[in-house]
Amino acid sequence: xxxxxxxxxxxxxxxxxxxxxxxxxxxxxxxxxxxxxxxxxxxxxxxxxxxxxxxxxxxxxxxxxxxxxxxxxxxxxxxxxxxxxxxxxxxxxxxxxxxxxxxxxxxxxxxxxxxxxxxxxxxxxxxxxxxxxxxxxxxxxxxxxxxxxxxxxxxxxxxxxxxxxxxxxxxxxxxxxxxxxxxxxxxxxxxxxxxxxxxxxxxxxxxxxxxxxxxxxxxxxxxxxxxxxxxxxxxxxxxxxxxxxxxxxxxxxxxxxxxxxxxxxxxxxxxxxxxxxxxxxxxxxxxxxxxxxxxxxxxxxxxxxxxxxxxxxxxxxxxxxxx
Amino acid sequence: xxxxxxxxxxxxxxxxxxxxxxxxxxxxxxxxxxxxxxxxxxxxxxxxxxxxxxxxxxxxxxxxxxxxxxxxxxxxxxxxxxxxxxxxxxxxxxxxxxxxxxxxxxxxxxxxxxxxxxxxxxxxxxxxxxxxxxxxxxxxxxxxxxxxxxxxxxxxxxxxxxxxxxxxxxxxxxxxxxxxxxxxxxxxxxxxxxxxxxxxxxxxxxxxxxxxxxxxxxxxxxxxxxxxxxxxxxxxxxxxxxxxxxxxxxxxxxxxxxxxxxxxxxxxxxxxxxxxxxxxxxxxxxxxxxxxxxxxxxxxxxxxxxxxxxxxxxxxxxxxxxxxxxxxxxxxxxxxxxxxxxxxxxxxxxxxxxxxxxxxxxxxxxxxxxxxxxxxxxxxxxxxxx
Numbered sequence: 199x200x201x202x203x204x205x206x207x208x209x210x211x212x213x214x215x216x217x218x219x220x221x222x223x224x225x226x227x228x229x230x231x232x233x234x235x236x237x238x239x240x241x242x243x244x245x246x247x248x249x250x251x252x253x254x255x256x257x258x259x260x261x262x263x264x265x266x267x268x269x270x271x272x273x274x275x276x277x278x279x280x281x282x283x284x285x286x287x288x289x290x291x292x293x294x295x296x297x298x299x300x301x302x303x304x305x306x307x308x309x310x311x312x313x314x315x316x317x318x319x320x321x322x323x324x325x326x327x328x329x330x331x332x333x334x335x336x337x338x339x340x341x342x343x344x345x346x347x348x349x350x351x352x353x354x355x356x357x358x359x360x361x362x363x364x365x366x367x368x369x370x371x372x373x374x375x376x377x378x379x380x381x382x383x384x385x386x387x388x389x390x391x392x393x394x395x396x397x398x399x400x401x402x403x404x405x406x407x408x409x410x411x412x413x414x415x416x417x418x419x420x421x422x423x424x425x426x427x428x429x430x431x432x433x434x435x436x437x438x439x440x441x442x443x444x445x446x447x448x449x450x451x452x453x454x455x456x457x458x459x460x461x462x463x464x465x466x467x468x469x470x471x472x473x474x475x476x477x478x479x480x481x482x483x484x485x486x487x488x489x490x491x492x493x494x495x496x497x498x499x500x501x502x503x504x505x506x507x508x509x510x511x512x513x514x515x516x517x518x519x520x521x
Numbered sequence: 522x523x524x525x526x527x528x529x530x531x532x533x534x535x536x537x538x539x540x541x542x543x544x545x546x547x548x549x550x551x552x553x554x555x556x557x558x559x560x561x562x563x564x565x566x567x568x569x570x571x572x573x574x575x576x577x578x579x580x581x582x583x584x585x586x587x588x589x590x591x592x593x594x595x596x597x598x599x600x601x602x603x604x605x606x607x608x609x610x611x612x613x614x615x616x617x618x619x620x621x622x623x624x625x626x627x628x629x630x631x632x633x634x635x636x637x638x639x640x641x642x643x644x645x646x647x648x649x650x651x652x653x654x655x656x657x658x659x660x661x662x663x664x665x666x667x668x669x670x671x672x673x674x675x676x677x678x679x680x681x682x683x684x685x686x687x688x689x690x691x692x693x694x695x696x697x698x699x700x701x702x703x704x705x706x707x708x709x710x711x712x713x714x715x716x717x718x719x720x721x722x723x724x725x726x727x728x729x730x731x732x733x734x735x736x737x738x739x740x741x742x743x744x745x746x747x748x749x750x751x752x753x754x755x756x757x758x759x760x761x762x763x764x765x766x767x768x769x770x771x772x773x774x775x776x777x778x779x780x781x782x783x784x785x786x787x788x789x790x791x792x793x794x795x796x797x798x799x800x801x802x803x804x805x806x807x808x809x810x811x812x813x814x815x816x817x818x819x820x821x822x823x824x825x826x827x828x829x830x831x832x833x834x835x836x837x838x839x840x841x842x843x844x845x846x847x848x849x850x851x852x853x854x855x856x857x858x859x860x861x862x863x864x865x866x867x868x869x870x871x872x873x874x875x876x877x878x879x880x881x882x883x884x885x886x887x888x889x890x891x892x893x894x895x896x897x898x899x900x901x902x903x904x905x906x907x
Binding site: 325417418419421422423424425426427429436437440444514516517 | 683
């Protein structure tokens, strides 16, 4: 187990360097000058040069990257934003809870939908409920998140006024001058983002659970359980679901990891100040440190969740031993 | 719970014994497939007495397993109908399958377990019988155990489903069961998972699980097919020994005549969803009365007798979607004559032996003569004598 962890951490370090390096290279391949953008519209050539020097953009790429790594490892700092000179650590720190709330709430919602829907349609294939589910799955998988989000926003939020159109409220400590705050307002504002975020995943998870359950129903050990005289509810719960949901755990971990890196569309539509919006703005502003900060966090999220998935999997599936 | 019901003799040449544990009468099971309706079991009858071993032999797809699965209602999406008009049960079953979206298979007929028709028993009653009175073990021990539960958990589950005991007592019974089937260091292995056992050991676990509630009938569906030869012998020996200790009746489904020759009291030979021949084991080997059985015996590889070559039965088993008219074996039978084309033969007792049934229209003298020729050729008589 220890050996396994060490190997995983070493591998994570390699992955980390690779991803951040690629971000750097890609950034400098962009045919745009971040110093010019940061210096402002009326800046002279000297101004731009001065800004470039301040930001360290006049140095060679490998030196800049080395500096980034040194700052990160020694000072645990992601630097300051080119755009507003704020600490990137701070900005990420503010954005993470918003994205985490969106992703975790969304994940709970999509599992609450996908699990019963998937299981029931697997147990009654070709029934009315199964056909209805397949239509829902088809829509959920084919429709772009943006479209679903805008549709919900327009009808539920704007036309019917059931929920706010957009915006975010702090759960615990609303800043001074905030118009809303507290858990109730928070949840009220999160309903539409959660639903939007959950639709796509609920659909693909329902489909995955349905096919897993159907496959597992044909397994020999399910027949054994029935031959033992186990009632159908026990057969489903203990023998079918335990096995059918194993791969779902993996997918869930990976998807949450990826989503934590920024649910860009959902956050953009509902104006949530999360990582996705931060990433989007940093790209528009050519704000390398912020962009790099989001990439660092997303990479970490994926690495950590992968590790969690592996450990959980070894725990729930006795055939797998970490070595 | 198990009060005996005296059943009337159903006639049609059944060798019905009043003390039968299980009497199967005219069992039919059809399946709905994309290609049409498969008549997997089409009028099968036989008896099993308490403590007896019955070998059910036949090629793949002859309906051996489906017969047993139908009795326990373990077919996929099973429906059960009672046919009122005995003349056309098949048509009623086909109509049922075509008309039902919920069912993939349908069975009809009688399977009297201690006089109680299992084909009309409620789901609850069947659940109560399965695993406690009638147990089943399957062909592939590698896949028949749940991979995410310890063997102990799975044995305890089997006990707790049928006996009113505490978990601790159930675990004790599970441990004793594992010891009885010869699992070494059972105390430690009880908490192991199936993948930590070899194939033979897993089959032992399956046997322990099947016998843990002391059933009256054990159905072993090709229990040794997936195992290597030395393990096969051990598992068969174990089943025989446990059968003697517990007085369990055993149905041994196999495609290997050699397996049943050593273990069975009675042999049922199935061909194309029907019973071809049903006889005590000595009678079947000494005096086989069905052309298909002659073919089977001829294709049995043997070490003790020098044969020119193994004979094979020409042709393929018929499609059960559209079985041939008349006798099912007729297209492959070198003895077939006009009547075989027109009528479907029932398994009827021989005049000289009530217990020997064969579904063949050949005159008895002809059967006996051919039988004698086959037996002499294969030197089966010398073996029987020895």
